[in-house]
Amino acid sequence: MxxxxxxxxxxxxxxxxxxxxxxxxxxxxxxxxxxxxxxxxxxxxxxxxxxxxxxxxxxxxxxxxxxxxxxxxxxxxxxxxxxxxxxxGSRGRLRLGFISTVGFGDLPRWLRLFREDFADIELTLREATLDVQMREFAQNDLDAGFIIHAPGAQPPGFESLRISSEAMVLALSSEESLAVSASLDVQAVLRRPLVIFPREIAPSLFDALLAFYRQHGLEPQVVQEAIQMQTIVNLVSAGIGLAWVPASVMAFQRAGVVYRPLIGAAPVCETSLIWRRDAAPTVLRFVEHIQRLMLS
Incomplete structure (x- = not known):
């Protein structure tokens, strides 16, 4: 040598x-x-x-x-x-998972600024639902991830930063009779066919919606499941059923779909960034970056 x-x-x-x-x-x-x-x-x-x-x-x-x-x-x-x-934490790699709904908010701008500020960090993005992210965390294939969940229901064993808390609204076909209303009465919507995500991709949020129906003495009439929020909205446009979506999804405009808030209290969802407690310095640098931008 x-x-x-x-x-x-x-x-x-x-x-x-x-x-x-x-x-x-x-x-x-x-x-x-x-x-x-x-x-x-x-x-x-x-x-x-x-x-x-x-x-x-x-x-x-x-x-x-x-x-x-x-x-x-x-x-x-x-x-x-x-x-x-x-x-x-200004050099290295960061493997970041994210759910599709976070893309309707500030994530694109946050990522652009992070790449500009930390050009020596190799940033790898992976769109993945919570269940997929959990498997990749377990296999050490993911460093941090944006997830959606019911309020306060972040996965145990992780550090977390709450990104947003927002009421869910209803996406419904513009052909629906309810579409003419500026806001919807709860009893008018809970009896309608429902398009929803599978429980395994966001269990706490699925359970929160189920509990919301049961608080009103009803069971949801699920007619179709879909993983991606854009797909759910597209199915709504086809008249298959209505859907609960985070208010930020209203940025996704689809012909044949309208979004309406519920009269009174509606289910709430949160988006959080999660990471392991023994995370690498690049992860902590990314968390600090997001915190700073949220305050600016």
Whole structure:
């Protein structure tokens, strides 16, 4: 194995093309330098210099090795700065999961600013529901994730930052008789066919909606399940049923769909950023970034 010291000695001789001057530059005497270069040539199996009594020149092998040696030395000199940046969380990687609904809010702007402020962090995005994110956390394939849940129902064992809390509204076909109302009475909507997400992708929110129906003495009439909120809204446009969606989804305008609030108290959902308690510095840097932007 070639040591960095030996590479520095080779580069000095290659740049000076004089063993005496190279030895002075390296603050050493000439005989040990000559021996080090000879040993390097022996380990490589080829001469690096063409020597005569009057001159020293690089051989073909020496010319080929010089840029590589300089690059290796430059990388080695940069290692302390890289390590310090990684410790500060300004260099490294961040694997981030997110549910589709967070894209209707500030997430695109937050990510753009994060990439601008932390260009040395490799950011990998993965759209994934809560159940998928939990599996990826368990497999150490995810560092942080945005999830949707019922109020206060963040997964145990994680640190969390609440991003938003919003009432859910009803998405319904513009052909529905209820579509003409500015807001909807609870009894008028709870008896209608329902399009909803599967329980496993957001169990606390699914259970909160189920409890809301039962508080009014009814069971939901589920006619179709879909994972993505955009798909749910598209199914609503087809007249299959109505759907509960976070108020932020109203930014998704789909022909044939209107959004209406409920008269009185409606179910509430929260969006949170979650991460492991032993998270890497890059994760903590991202959390700080989101906190700062939320306050600005």
């Amino acid at each position: 070639i040591e960095l010291r030996t590479l520095r000695q080779f580069v000095a001789v290659a740049e000076e093309l004089h063993f005496g001057r190279a030895a002075e530059r390296l603050h050493m005497t000439q005989p040990p330098l000559t021996q080090a270069i000879q040993k390097l040539e022996g380990s490589l199996g080829t001469p690096l210099f063409e020597r005569s009594s009057r001159s020293v020149a690089l051989s073909a092998a020496g010319l080929g090795l010089l840029p590589q040696a300089r690059a290796i030395l430059a990388q080695a000199e940069a290692l302390p700065a890289f390590a310090q940046a990684a410790a500060r």
